[in-house]
Amino acid sequence: MELEEIYEINRTVDFILSRNFTRVALQFPDELLKDSIRVVRALRNKLQNGEIGLFVMADTAYGSCCVDEVGASHIDAHCVVHYGHSCLSPTSTIPALCVFGKELIDTSACAKSLLDYTEANEKRVLVLFGLEYAHAMQQIREELTAAASTLPESKDVSEFHFAEVMCSVINPSSSPGNSHGPGTDSTASDNIASMSGSRHGIGGLTWDLPSGQKVEDYLLFWIGSDGSAFENVVLTFNGCKIVRYDAKDNYLVTDLSQQRRILKRRYFLVEKAKDANIVGILVGTLGVAGYLNMIQQMKDLITGAGKKVYTFVMGRPNPAKLANFPECNVFIYVSCAQTALLDSKQFYAPVITPFEALLAFNRGSQWTGAYVMEFQHLINSSPVEERNHSEEARFSFMQGGYVEDLDSQEKIEKDDDGVLALANITEKAxxxxxxxxxxxxxxxxxxxxxxxxxxxxxxxxxxxxxxxxxxxxxxxxxxxxxxxxxxxx
Structure with missing residues (x-):
């Protein structure tokens, strides 16, 4: 494919001109930086306007899948054009156009693998994919219909449901719960009841299911690589049967035991985090909408559990950075869904997600098997099942150990004015x-x-x-x- 087609030069030019942007930040991940000069040259030739400034950004402070609003603010950019893999996380202050790229894929082989594997499967099929393969989905549908018509017993193609890209233009969010701002499609967390059924989504993909049906009723067929986006799907829909088609090498992966093992590892970290006395909050984004709300919610959660909390802004975490704070027993990483999971095996202390923190520090919480990756879905909510408070003890700084009824202990520790002197408690500890x-x-x-x-x-x-x-x-x-x-x- 030509460069102009892969990087959608014409659509990018229309986006810039239609909104009258004059300072445009072009964000490239490391693997695409080699093409940045040619992309800038192609854009300048199409724009034919010397007053429009194009600025190339690389080496983002956090995950390259997120829009780098901080970097864009350094050059007073009016918008960001984000290239490559994207988590489509909502932005806080600046609009963005996401250009996913167009990875090569053998659509005929993919359709045949999909049809062959699901021929004996009684479940309906939900097709999900990496955003870099979105351009090929229509052709795969056509190949699937053609291949199904040649079978002696024609497979009902209506049993195949294809997800769609939610939106490639991100407008600044007006509230923590609004992922893509006004004038765009519904958020990935939407489970909107409608006349025809319900809407679901994950990682920038969205789909509608008929009334009365759940995602667990479907076989999930993922087209793409074994990356963070696929890991997000495996954890979120851990109750579904999932297979993966590797588009680069044209083969089907049905054994996902390694991915399933990740869930057990996360549960272990939740149990380990319950014993923590001092907790560090790692700021993993400075642009995703609602991150400040999530950080404040985590602080309230931790102090409410009788623990000490510190907040750290250090860019991308690594073992050497976190080893400077050995007093922290556990860290909470507030970032986008596709960079939230860090392999804690190399770290001095466990690194957990906000959802796992809710499980660990909410007294009486019980893991029902559900898993939430995007922190926007957790703001001012508790996606866990509450039990009787007396069933689980919590650690109290005041008592120096676990107590059965922390609320009554806190009442005892109130001062004459009736206000809990939390500062004095942590100082004592x-x-x-x-x-x-x-x-x-x-x-x-x-x-x-x-x-x-x-x-x-x-x-x-x-x-x-x-x-x-x-x-x-x-x-x-x-x-x-x-x-x-x-x-x-």
Whole structure:
């Protein structure tokens, strides 16, 4: 295919001119950056307007599947044209056009594999796909109809349901629950009842099911690679039978035991997170709509469970970065659905999703098997089944252990004004006294750095006892930079 067709040059030009954008950010993932110069040249030739600025963005601070609003703001861009794989997460402040690209696929072989595998299957079939293969779906439908008509017993093609791309233009969201802003299609979380049935969606795909039918009633046939988008499907629809057609090598993958094992791993991390005392919130996006609401909701959840919380903004997390905060027993990663799962095996502490945090820190929560990847679906909601509060104990800083009825314990700890002094509670919990009389670390631990330093066996230059330091050495200020001794008053 020609470059202009793959990168949809004409549609991009129409998008820019129809909205009168004069500063356009072109966001490329690393694997497509090699084509950026040719794309810019093709756009300039079509635009024929020297007043329109085109700026190439690469090396995004977070996942390349999300629109980099922070990078675009540095050049005062009016819009972003996002190239390559996209999670279609809603933006907060800037409109975007998503160009998915057009990966090569043998449509005849794909249709034949789909028909052959489902011939003996009694369930209806729901066809999902990676967005890079959206351009071929109509041809696959036609090939499927043609192949089915040649069989002795013609397969009912009406039993095949194809998902559709929700929308390739993202407008800024006006509220956390509105994924793509006004004037676009319904959000991926919509389960909208209508005269004909209900609407479902995931990862930028949407489809309608007849009234009375559920996704679990269908065999899911995924066309595409074994990437984050497919992993999202496997976890979200873990109760469905799923097969995958590898479009690059033209073969069918029916054994998904490795993907199913991921769910067991996530459940293990939820159980491990329940024992955490200090929790870190990792900001994994600065552009996806509703991320601030989700961070605040996580803070309220953690403090309500009697635990200490820190918030970190560090770009893409890696083991070396998180190892700087060993006092955190678990981290919550607030990011888009397709970058939310981090393999915690290499990390010092588990890294979980907001949904898993709700399971771990909501007292009385019980995992019903449902799994939610997109944090927008969780804002101001609790997708877990509530049980009697007395059935599960929670850790309390006030009591120094697990208690059966934390609410009654909190009532006891209220001060004279009837307000829970949460700051005093957490300060009590972190009040570590160093027994070494020569140590500079004494008193209350006021930060994560203090906690880390207090656990070290060496705290810096220590000469004799506090009262036996030779006079020549007592020069200047003594203590730590965060609070010298003469500043304590």
């Amino acid at each position: 972190l009040q570590l006294q160093d027994k070494n009389s020569t140590s500079l670390i004494k008193g209350t631990i006021k930060s994560g750095a203090d906690y880390y330093l207090s656990t070290r066996t060496y705290h810096g230059l220590e000469i004799g006892n506090d009262n036996a330091v030779p006079e020549p050495y007592v020069i200047g200020r003594t203590g730590k930079a965060s609070g010298y001794e003469h500043e304590r008053s």
